[in-house]
Amino acid sequence: MSDNNWSLQPQDVFKRSPIVPVMVINKIEHAVPLAKALVAGGISVLEVTLRTPCALEAIAKIAKEVPEALIGAGTILNEAQLQQAVDAGSQFIITPGATVDLLKAAKKGNVPLIPGVASISEVMVGMELGYTHFKFFPAEASGGVNALKSFSGPLANIRFCPTGGISPATYKDYLALDNVDCIGGSWIAPSDAVDSEDWARITQLCKEALNGL
Numbered sequence: 001m002s003d004n005n006w007s008l009q010p011q012d013v014f015k016r017s018p019i020v021p022v023m024v025i026n027k028i029e030h031a032v033p034l035a036k037a038l039v040a041g042g043i044s045v046l047e048v049t050l051r052t053p054c055a056l057e058a059i060a061k062i063a064k065e066v067p068e069a070l071i072g073a074g075t076i077l078n079e080a081q082l083q084q085a086v087d088a089g090s091q092f093i094i095t096p097g098a099t100v101d102l103l104k105a106a107k108k109g110n111v112p113l114i115p116g117v118a119s120i121s122e123v124m125v126g127m128e129l130g131y132t133h134f135k136f137f138p139a140e141a142s143g144g145v146n147a148l149k150s151f152s153g154p155l156a157n158i159r160f161c162p163t164g165g166i167s168p169a170t171y172k173d174y175l176a177l178d179n180v181d182c183i184g185g186s187w188i189a190p191s192d193a194v195d196s197e198d199w200a201r202i203t204q205l206c207k208e209a210l211n212g213l
């Protein structure tokens with residue numbers, strides 16, 4: 001039972017792919033080929049960070065031209081960006097941290113928000129407003145696998161997508177945790193591969209990561 005009008009629930013995002021690529025798009029012409037390369041490698045949940053001037057346009061283009069992907073916006077810091085990301089066609093929203101205003105605003109809308117948290121107190125604020133699915137960020141710097149193990153005692157039924165500092169050497173340790181459904185990372189779409197338009201390498205990285213599970 002959900003207490004929101006979201007068109008998609010966070011668990012639908014979390015369960016769709018164990019790896020969520022964190023994408024930084026500097027050139028709009030890279031948006032669609034990058035999304036297609038990731039989908040070709042078996043990863044169809046995509047987070048475009050709002051860190052570059054063309055990010056909103058990139059989300060809109062991917063939403064239109066790569067319908068097989070679930071496209072979300074990351075790095076949302078305030079309500080204005082939340083609205084812009086929704087207007088661009090984002091199907092989910094991820095934030096690095098959370099404010100009560102942002103949590104409340106997203107609850108009133110139709111697009112699911114996955115708030116960033118780094119502590120139990122932050123999770124508790126989210127829980128009071130009905131949130132059950134969180135991004136644990138920055139994962140490695142905030143205690144990593146050991147922190148999440150400790151969270152699972154008091155925070156039963158809360159699900160996490162750890163992100164930040166996760167690498168091919170560590171992603172499996174996170175995915176083995178009971179309270180983790182998926183992890184986020186930029187290594188799957190490295191900036192040098194994007195800059196050189198080496199889409200085949202990105203598809204290969206996805207396949208290797210998924211085959212390793």
Ligand SMILES: O=C(O)C(=O)C[C@H](O)[C@H](O)COP(=O)(O)O
Nearest residue numbers: 022074075096163164165185186
């Ligand atoms: O921009 C945001 O909203 C973020 O949350 C940051 C990203 O999730 C991390 O920068 C990804 O971390 P790496 O995989 O360590 O590169």
